[in-house]
Amino acid sequence: MKSSPEHPWSVDEVAERFDLPTNVLRHWESVGLLRPERDAAGRRRYGEDEIVRIAIIQRSKLAGMTLEQIAVLLDDSARGRHEVLQRHLDDIDKRMLEMQRSREMTEHALRCRAHDIMACPRFRAGVSDVITGLEPSRSPIETPA
Structure with a gap:
């Protein structure tokens, strides 16, 4: 993809890059997993940090994590974070x-x-x-x- 951090990716570009429907990205945003910037017209613009978050979400989902568990993973101040992650590790084992x-x-x-x-x-x-x-x-x- 030609975009760089100075020119963040659109929702369509990100969806194509990760082979996801755009509504999945919008859903992840609605549950607080993503927080893309908005341009002057209100369109979502995904920077490098959001791209990394999407990759983490995808890898975590492949490992069997729920969106609720992923939210805890991505929130270093979440209450019970270590317990949630330990239960997931136990499930993986x-x-x-x-x-x-x-x-x-x-x-x-x-x-x-x-x-x-x-x-x-x-x-x-x-x-x-x-x-x-x-x-x-x-x-x-x-x-x-």
Whole structure:
């Protein structure tokens, strides 16, 4: 994009740059996540700081954060900030564990010599925690049956 900090970006330019509909940027502004400057005609003008905020919002959303959590992340004086961020980290750790277990299960299914994966005892053991509702332990799916 040709714009520079001296010539801030329009809402359309920012939307195109981040592959977002303009109404998403307007919504983020309405909930206080963005505060673009306005030009003499009242049009939104996004400077470098707003561009960085948009990138943070996008990365945070991809990581599963809600807009409310993102607002706390971006507000260094927010009450309970550390608690909100710690809960999000705990959630990320839990999802990473589940993704790792899913990866192990898929890799096992790929290598398993059993055509019927349901007949494979190691495969079944890999989902036993889901069936029983117990906390997951280390996956028994590690070597093909």
